[in-house]
Amino acid sequence: MKPAELRNLGIGAVLVALAAIFPLVNDGYWLSIATTAMMYIALSTSWSLFSGPTHLIALSTAAFFGIGGYLVGTGMSDYDTSFWSMAILAPLVATAVALLIGLATLRLSGVYFVIFTLGLAEMIRNLVSWVQNNFLGSRGLYVLTDFTEAHIYWMLLGVSVVVFLFGWWINRSRLGFALKIIGNDEEVARHVGINTAWSKVILFMSTGFFAALIGAIVAPRYSYIEPNVVFSPQLSFLVVIMALLGGTHRLWGPLVGVIPFTLAWEAISVSFPNSTTLFLGLSFLIIVYVLPDGFTGLLEKFTRRAAK
Amino acid sequence: MTIGIKRRALLAGASALTLTAMTSAAFAADPIKFGVVAHLTGPLAGGEAVTHTPNIELWAAQVNARGGLKVDGGMRPVEVITYDDKTDPSEHIKAVQRLATQDKVDFMFSPYGTGFNIAAAPIYAKYDFPLVAVSAITDQQEELSKRFPNMFFTLGTTTGFVEGALDALTTLREAGSIGNTVAMVNVADAFGIELADKARPMFKEAGFEIVYDKSYPLGTPDLSPVVKGAKAAEPDAFVAWSYPPDTFALTEQAIIEDLQVNAFYTAVATAFPAFSGKFGSKIEGNLGAGGINPDTPAMQDYRAAHLEITGGEADYWASATYYASLQILEQAIEGVGTIDREATVAYIADNSFDTVIGEVSFDEQNNSMRFWSVGQWIDGVFHAVADTGMGDSVAPVAKDGWN
Amino acid sequence: MDILLSGLLLSGTYALIAMGLNLQYGVARIMNLANGEMLVLGGLAAFWMYTAAALSPLLTALIAAPLAFSGNWLLYRYLLLPLVRRAKTQGQLEVDSILATFGMSFALVGIMVSIHGEYFTYSYLAEPFKILGQTVALNRLVAFIVAIGIGGGLYYWLTHTYQGTAVRAVSVSTEAAGLVGINVERVSAFAFALGGAVTAVGGTLISTFITLEASVGVIFTMKALIIIIMGGVGDIRGAIVAAVILGLVETTVASVIDPGLTLVAAYVIFLAILLFRPQGLFGRRA
Numbered sequence: 001m002k003p004a005e006l007r008n009l010g011i012g013a014v015l016v017a018l019a020a021i022f023p024l025v026n027d028g029y030w031l032s033i034a035t036t037a038m039m040y041i042a043l044s045t046s047w048s049l050f051s052g053p054t055h056l057i058a059l060s061t062a063a064f065f066g067i068g069g070y071l072v073g074t075g076m077s078d079y080d081t082s083f084w085s086m087a088i089l090a091p092l093v094a095t096a097v098a099l100l101i102g103l104a105t106l107r108l109s110g111v112y113f114v115i116f117t118l119g120l121a122e123m124i125r126n127l128v129s130w131v132q133n134n135f136l137g138s139r140g141l142y143v144l145t146d147f148t149e150a151h152i153y154w155m156l157l158g159v160s161v162v163v164f165l166f167g168w169w170i171n172r173s174r175l176g177f178a179l180k181i182i183g184n185d186e187e188v189a190r191h192v193g194i195n196t197a198w199s200k201v202i203l204f205m206s207t208g209f210f211a212a213l214i215g216a217i218v219a220p221r222y223s224y225i226e227p228n229v230v231f232s233p234q235l236s237f238l239v240v241i242m243a244l245l246g247g248t249h250r251l252w253g254p255l256v257g258v259i260p261f262t263l264a265w266e267a268i269s270v271s272f273p274n275s276t277t278l279f280l281g282l283s284f285l286i287i288v289y290v291l292p293d294g295f296t297g298l299l300e301k302f303t304r305r306a307a308k
Numbered sequence: 309m310t311i312g313i314k315r316r317a318l319l320a321g322a323s324a325l326t327l328t329a330m331t332s333a334a335f336a337a338d339p340i341k342f343g344v345v346a347h348l349t350g351p352l353a354g355g356e357a358v359t360h361t362p363n364i365e366l367w368a369a370q371v372n373a374r375g376g377l378k379v380d381g382g383m384r385p386v387e388v389i390t391y392d393d394k395t396d397p398s399e400h401i402k403a404v405q406r407l408a409t410q411d412k413v414d415f416m417f418s419p420y421g422t423g424f425n426i427a428a429a430p431i432y433a434k435y436d437f438p439l440v441a442v443s444a445i446t447d448q449q450e451e452l453s454k455r456f457p458n459m460f461f462t463l464g465t466t467t468g469f470v471e472g473a474l475d476a477l478t479t480l481r482e483a484g485s486i487g488n489t490v491a492m493v494n495v496a497d498a499f500g501i502e503l504a505d506k507a508r509p510m511f512k513e514a515g516f517e518i519v520y521d522k523s524y525p526l527g528t529p530d531l532s533p534v535v536k537g538a539k540a541a542e543p544d545a546f547v548a549w550s551y552p553p554d555t556f557a558l559t560e561q562a563i564i565e566d567l568q569v570n571a572f573y574t575a576v577a578t579a580f581p582a583f584s585g586k587f588g589s590k591i592e593g594n595l596g597a598g599g600i601n602p603d604t605p606a607m608q609d610y611r612a613a614h615l616e617i618t619g620g621e622a623d624y625w626a627s628a629t630y631y632a633s634l635q636i637l638e639q640a641i642e643g644v645g646t647i648d649r650e651a652t653v654a655y656i657a658d659n660s661f662d663t664v665i666g667e668v669s670f671d672e673q674n675n676s677m678r679f680w681s682v683g684q685w686i687d688g689v690f691h692a693v694a695d696t697g698m699g700d701s702v703a704p705v706a707k708d709g710w711n
Numbered sequence: 712m713d714i715l716l717s718g719l720l721l722s723g724t725y726a727l728i729a730m731g732l733n734l735q736y737g738v739a740r741i742m743n744l745a746n747g748e749m750l751v752l753g754g755l756a757a758f759w760m761y762t763a764a765a766l767s768p769l770l771t772a773l774i775a776a777p778l779a780f781s782g783n784w785l786l787y788r789y790l791l792l793p794l795v796r797r798a799k800t801q802g803q804l805e806v807d808s809i810l811a812t813f814g815m816s817f818a819l820v821g822i823m824v825s826i827h828g829e830y831f832t833y834s835y836l837a838e839p840f841k842i843l844g845q846t847v848a849l850n851r852l853v854a855f856i857v858a859i860g861i862g863g864g865l866y867y868w869l870t871h872t873y874q875g876t877a878v879r880a881v882s883v884s885t886e887a888a889g890l891v892g893i894n895v896e897r898v899s900a901f902a903f904a905l906g907g908a909v910t911a912v913g914g915t916l917i918s919t920f921i922t923l924e925a926s927v928g929v930i931f932t933m934k935a936l937i938i939i940i941m942g943g944v945g946d947i948r949g950a951i952v953a954a955v956i957l958g959l960v961e962t963t964v965a966s967v968i969d970p971g972l973t974l975v976a977a978y979v980i981f982l983a984i985l986l987f988r989p990q991g992l993f994g995r996r997a
Contacts, residue, residue, distance in 0.1 A: 033407040037396045055802060057809075104982070107989045111742065111805070115940040116985050118933060121976030126525045129496040130971045133523040138507040140498065141465070142426070143449055146454060149401075149430075190720050222397045223430075224423040226498040228351065228526060229397060233933060237744070241813055267402065269391055270410075276392040277349040279823020284814025285790065288807055292797060349824050354924040357828035395926075496971055523971040528928050529921060530721045532848070533965035533973075536713070552830060556922040564839045573981045582832040 068215025096210025247296030350395025472681025598625025599683020722958030723855030727913030737945030753914025783907025943994025
């Protein structure tokens, strides 16, 4: 292991430790912001594990997130299962679904891939509603647990750490090498004997796994699951937006996208309570024009300047 | 961002937040701060804008016009802080926390939608805020009130909701207006699925035969196949557990297809003034979720004030109940006489309240078992024709075509 | 017969939703996530003019078209063109335009909510109309006829006029079009503006039979994206054929199998088509 890597691991460990004691410092307002931010950190980082190197923008986050939330909801309220068994089952189901999607989308590229994943998420949402309506029935999907906001925050932090370690391991592994080559030139990758198909599919499965796990963890926070809410396409878009704002060519890119984004959102909500949506939109526009390379680009510019 | 800029932004925000103007400069007293997280945008914004927001505006204006609330031996005006959550539960939770711990509001109003009430309940409980829920129809009162003793329910139960529709149909059948066959459709989303699920066995038990039973997805652009399918089954009654956009669409299609049934029921939004505004006399005799008793003086005063102050008509269902929830809060605060949230929660649990929908009190499960469940459009007014515990519903009449 | 008729009418609705975005994405290369909001804005205008001035939505459509055209031209010229000029690759433009138009969609929702936060409810031509022995809604029929008019007009203009040919050239390759002396930026701006106008006109008509509200735009954006991708980017015929397929499939499934499966069936068809033709029905292989 190179010294630089050791240093990065050290920084990471300190950040995680700081993040872990955060709920002890504030368990109200700031914790609720941190929990939301942590959800998006985990989602966007795991999203860019696949979309970063392959340059394929997936709009299927809500499908997996929804599977997580929905299975926890239906399991706990209609089948009296425990939260934990559903939280384990949901990511496995999502991984299987992601495997199918991954195989199906191998031939797709560019915008066709983007919209395929969007259509797929919508299809899954409608299918789930139909199955529930006709075969499962429902007394309302209540997810009532004794988890506090801090518990959910710690679980999300745990998932984020795993996502980062996984991403770090991938970057060092043969799989990561393969993906980088695919992203640059798939033809070349194939010629040097890399199984591009499986590399892509495995990464996509990991994205599905994590999104469903996060959906399952967040379900007790929402307390009452509506397919409409957990499968919301808005979530897929937001995850993409935050990751892109951060920049997807670094593992920590989405992280530096989510944090300023969440804080800016908060500042706008406070300053313009009656037209939050309008000003959020305008702030997006400003960011696009002012920060062409996302927050990662900005940070890198600063560090380069500092180095000089 | 420097501290200075941030502080200024916060101040600018605070002044923009103030929904109500103090009516007289004579009140030097600090206002009592109320908070609410609303869906100003997003999928539930349309319903919120009809049923909740105008009532808050009305109530605050009325309270301030009479000098405020009587606490600590004096009068204090009220001030309302509103945030937008974009109909997103994560944002909602954040904003409720913000109201509780940053703005330090004294009380909070309830949010719109079952899911949002339950998602916010733990925070209300943590800081002892009374949560007088309105747009939260559920059968889980027992478990919810055990977890959140500060949470109260006013608009009824899922079972009561279906029972009401069944009552109306049974009355019509006894009067010989309709036979036994019912076409039932529902929107395939949480509330619609739940209601249809509940209705199936209950309708059957009451001797009704469901001859058409289909769901349709949320956001279906064309509901004509659904109405055509229902029509082909030749039912005596049509029941739709629907959301606002599909309530409008199903009714419009029924008019176009000339669906001849003597009972036509659609759920959410049938009680909206916009519903009768859109269809005029054609919906004479239509049944729907909600209904009120328009003849009590309290209700008449309320509707007149709503029109005058907010510029719009109150809806014929949850509007009045939401206003009643504000009255309950108001009377509890004045009853306690100080800004003591814990005491207010206890006061709400132990007392009965004189509101626009009549007397309201809460049972062991924090549930008010007095609510209207079905209304019928008669001469441009949506009268309650079925209820639980109200006892002032009129008898439903047969629908006579779409004229 | 009934199914065919209802299906075709629904196709008209879908064509109105998708033709505008087809021009904007296919020619100007802007993945416009604010397209649905432009449609809802058209609906808001129709609702507002109808309730305030009792003006027929058809007249509102005539007024809305030039307004939406100029509005979208300004959007392209001042907000999007800088991104086009800045982008080094198509991929980067895609990312930038997703971010920028997502922001625009929020801003438009915010503006519309401040104008009218409730449902846009009114009744216009909600009457039965007998055609070929079947009953259809007159407002849907009118929308269908306008959709045919717009679709046919666009097709003729694209294939039979000099300007239309230039637009098609740009949609095939901006570089090649530039080489043969076409002013790519001007053509793109024109296509983007025209697309916005078509969408807004679609919105005025759709609002007569679908109850819209300020925040509902994203649903139309998604539908439009699915239709143009299914048809193949940049070919107006593709969008129209895809709209017809979706309309017929949805109505058939709703009538014959189960209305609960309409949207599932529509997405299954979409996914199946992409699986067999990854570039869409009329798309060109990259």
